[in-house]
Amino acid sequence: xxxxxxxxxxxxxxxxxxxxxxxxxxxxxxxxxxxxxxxxxxxxxxxxxxxxxxxxxxxxxxxxxxxxxxxxxxxxxxxxxxxxxxxxxxxxxxxxxxxxxxxxxxxxxxxxxxxxxxxxx
Amino acid sequence: xxxxxxxxxxxxxxxxxxxxxxxxxxxxxxxxxxxxxxxxxxxxxxxxxxxxxxxxxxxxxxxxxxxxxxxxxxxxxxxxxxxxxxxxxxxxxxxxxxxxxxxxxxxxxxxxxxxxxxxxx
Numbered sequence: 156x157x158x159x160x161x162x163x164x165x166x167x168x169x170x171x172x173x174x175x176x177x178x179x180x181x182x183x184x185x186x187x188x189x190x191x192x193x194x195x196x197x198x199x200x201x202x203x204x205x206x207x208x209x210x211x212x213x214x215x216x217x218x219x220x221x222x223x224x225x226x227x228x229x230x231x232x233x234x235x236x237x238x239x240x241x242x243x244x245x246x247x248x249x250x251x252x253x254x255x256x257x258x259x260x261x262x263x264x265x266x267x268x269x270x271x272x273x274x275x276x
Numbered sequence: 277x278x279x280x281x282x283x284x285x286x287x288x289x290x291x292x293x294x295x296x297x298x299x300x301x302x303x304x305x306x307x308x309x310x311x312x313x314x315x316x317x318x319x320x321x322x323x324x325x326x327x328x329x330x331x332x333x334x335x336x337x338x339x340x341x342x343x344x345x346x347x348x349x350x351x352x353x354x355x356x357x358x359x360x361x362x363x364x365x366x367x368x369x370x371x372x373x374x375x376x377x378x379x380x381x382x383x384x385x386x387x388x389x390x391x392x393x394x395x396x397x
Contacts, residue, residue: 158340158359162330162350179328179352183377184305186328186352207300207307209283209373211332212397219279228397229283231300231307238279252330256304256377276333276349 162188162276166267171197173244175268176253184256190274191215191244191251199241204255206234212275213249217242250275283309283397287388292318294365296389297374305377311395312336312365312372320362325376327355333396334370338363371396 160179165188167175173195176187185204191197191213199218214227218241219234225245226232234240250273281300286309288296294316297308306325312318312334320339335348339362340355346366347353355361371394 158343158353158355159338159345159347160352160354162352165352179354181326181328181354181377182356183326184328184375186330186375188330188352205302205304207302207305207375209307209309217280222279224280226280229394231281231283231286231309232279233281233300233302234279235303252373254305254307254328254375256302273350 162273166270168262168265169268170262170265171195176262177273178259178262180258183258184254185258187253188273189251189253191242191249193244193246193248195244197242199239201237201239203236204257204259205236206253206255208232208251208253211250211252213247214245215242215249248274283394287391289383289386290389291383291386292316297383298394299380299383301379304379305375306379308374309394310372310374312363312370314365314367314369316365316369318363320360322358322360324357325378325380326357327374327376329353329372329374332371332373334368335366336363336370369395
């Protein structure tokens with residue numbers, strides 16, 4: 156098995172309506188490139204997995220705990236385990252890198268979508 | 277303390293000659309945006325931390341175990357704990373996202389460099 160995998164070869168998981176995650180799953184963590192369609196919403200949720208991340212392209216409004224920011228490329232975020240967070244993509248959509256430890260094994264329930272070209276790069 | 281931090285505000289750590297990492301450190305993992313100057317080399321090394329990553333911009337030649345690839349934006353990689361790897365940046369340099377679990381506490385020894393504009397975005 157190769158250590159390399161191109162983003163376009165990774166099947167998108169439909170984690171929310173209008174939001175798909177392409178995931179590389181390791182032993183200790185999940186690295187997900189998450190594509191949000193324009194205006195897509197990840198309703199308030201939380202998980203025991205720590206989450207760090209960064210916007211790659213586009214913009215979104217992100218609420219983490221009691222803090223709300225409208226963010227774009229190069230903005231990083233740090234979400235401690237169990238802290239509620241909510242994301243709403245901007246009018247051009249958004250692509251972010253989200254990383255989780257431990258891995259998001261709860262995502263195993265999602266049926267991968269059809270292969271398609273990534274929104275980024 | 278804010279959950280958000282802009283890449284340009286994160287001080288670069290000089291992890292190799294010509295290679296600097298801007299790190300967001302969590303409880304379970306380190307997320308690093310790593311900037312490689314043109315031709316910069318990370319000599320063969322390994323660590324007990326699992327490492328996943330993706331190229332953001334530019335190109336590099338990456339050897340992981342016995343596999344060598346010349347990679348660019350959107351290529352992901354998965355380096356199991358203790359697997360030796362070597363990276364050489366292309367002629368225009370390279371910026372990658374590297375994530376590690378557990379966190380790279382061995383990086384605490386590096387003195388942060390002067391603040392400067394990030395190579396990406």
